[in-house]
Amino acid sequence: MPKIRYNNLDNVSTDKTLKEFRQWREERRRKSKDYTFKVPHHPPDLDFLHANREETTVTWVGHSTFFIQYNGLNIVTDPVWAEKMGFQRRLGPPGIPIRDIPPLDVVLISHSHYDHLHLASLRKLVSAKTLLIVPDGLKRKMVRKGFHRCHELKWWEHLSVGGVKITFVPAQHWTRRTLFDTNTSHWGGYVLESAATVSPAAAESAIAKASNEGSPRTSAGSGSREHRNKGGIRKPEGGAAHHFSVSPPTVYFVGDTGYFPGFRTIGERFDIDITLMPIGAYEPEWFMTSQHVTPEEALQGFVETGSELMVPMHYGTFRLADDTPREALDRLEAERQRLGIAAERIQVLGHGETLRIRHGEDEQT
Template sequence: MTQQSESTASTTTREAGDAALPSPLAPPYPPPAEPRPLAERRVWPRTFHDRLTAPLPGLRAMARFAREGAVRPGPEGLADIPRLPYAPGPLPRVDARTVAVTWAGHASWVLRIGGLTVLTDPVWSRRILGTPARITPVGVPWEALPRVDAVVISHNHYDHLDAPTLRRLPRDTPVFVPAGLARWFHRRQFTCVTELDWWEAAELDGVRFDFVPSHHWSKRTLTDTCHSLWGGWVLTDQDGQRLYFAGDTGYGHWFSRIGRRYPGIDLALLPIGAYDPRWWLSDVHCDPEEAVRAAQDLGASRMAPMHWATFVLSAEPVLEPLTRVRAAWEKAGLPRENLWDMPVGASRVLSGD
């Protein structure tokens, strides 16, 4: 690691921290950053606590959570599991000018953009630590995937960073991760890991990967709270077609800022589930109405809901996120065809010759 990389990392951290302080006198947003080298070795702060947009729960909140115990739906809320939308189909045929998305479940998507196949937060396991088994199967069999050209990770929570799934990948697969997370991949022998700070970018075969802020946090063990960053990804091909993958996030000011810096988002993949009880989860998980507001803040042409119908992570009825997001979309007066409320396993083609 060079002294130059240390200096660059600390400067970037200060800039990203400054961006978290909204000001009516702030200058116009700069254009997207120049791409950084792939697999660059970086030095980062030990903690990213200063990036939190809300404090993590304290002892009083933990005590209330333990007392109320509202972490799963009741029997009525689980009764609709057989009705959850699940319609696996073949992946669409694409070329380098076509953008297509396939929902594998939860926050896992198969993105086809700029001739690349990109996986987001790939979780193909039936079960993750501390959570009941999936309530819908994976929408895309692993064996049906084309060669995976890249993976993007939003943060290190177990339902977004799944070691058994990642072990299925060749170790030279390019992986794009938040600042501070490359070490986890290096320990597992991945050789092309690019970690980025907020508002930084890298490029692979003509497709830009920009890492952008989210309202969330990170933790994987008892001792690593906020030791790595969290965020979403904006992918842009050579024709300017643009996808936004939010990862896991609450609602807040970042969406409008992302939309201003990356105008013309064609499709926003936004989380709509794991939101109840609100007093516990509102800072880190959007509810369906907030997700629709986020899509509007982003200026996105279309929205595809995710982060529901796969794992039971909270107390809302399993079908409620879908009914509420549809109602919120209609109430906002947005074109129905631009809400891509897809079943698990389904695909949509954004554009192409």
């Protein structure tokens, strides 16, 4: 039986020829890059993170790995605690040591590339109660690797877990883990929405129900964009950023992507508060353009989603391309100023730093 091969919207190709790959390697050898800048490391507030089941939090571990607390659920995205990626050593330690991650309810996998899915990390994180949510086509592989509590989603499908609606949305990318499985599973991002805060017991019950065969999986549809009264933003001196919102925030984890019209479409379907957006691995641009956004394209996509806050990711952890962390941040800041986007709307986190989102009218400032 022939394998399914997945595509991008409008069938945009990310294929590169061997000649193009060799040209990039030749260019790289002629470049001299300054990697002295390191993403700041912030000792994580482990006592708070282990006790918290109320506030929404986003803690950057590194690359595309976040620890997210959302409506009573502990969630990790694209788990990678590896010290090396190929021949490239990690540029800085993970923001939270893997042994210190609170017990997980859900793991979200955007696609199967090694820098987004590290099986050794996953085995250390997953317990009998943890639910894996993966793109269409990837579940069979994960079950073969021993991860039986696994649910796969097609683009625009969603799964409700403990009062949290998790929707798998498009991205422009590709995937491969071996010579023979190119694009045999899909790729994308996730949107987290919440209707109400639920108890940990209710969340655990929903996870158990969702992991069974035949668990609900429905199309997201076009939906409506009901406007919600969003609160203000402040960043205390020397502390983690805080965002105050009247209602629970909607979080969009972009995954790995080139710039594509899907940003606008996703923004039309969801009322997004926080976008976790890649900004790195874009150089050389002639080679990377279809699969990785530049910092300027990241901001363009952020604007098109209609999101209030952007948290940069996918930089400063592994040297996957020829850009440096400093270059990515400098280009991001220059474009922010050019576009006139308020500085507080771009929340640049250090490794281990937590963005805390407090919601409820009694807490609004």
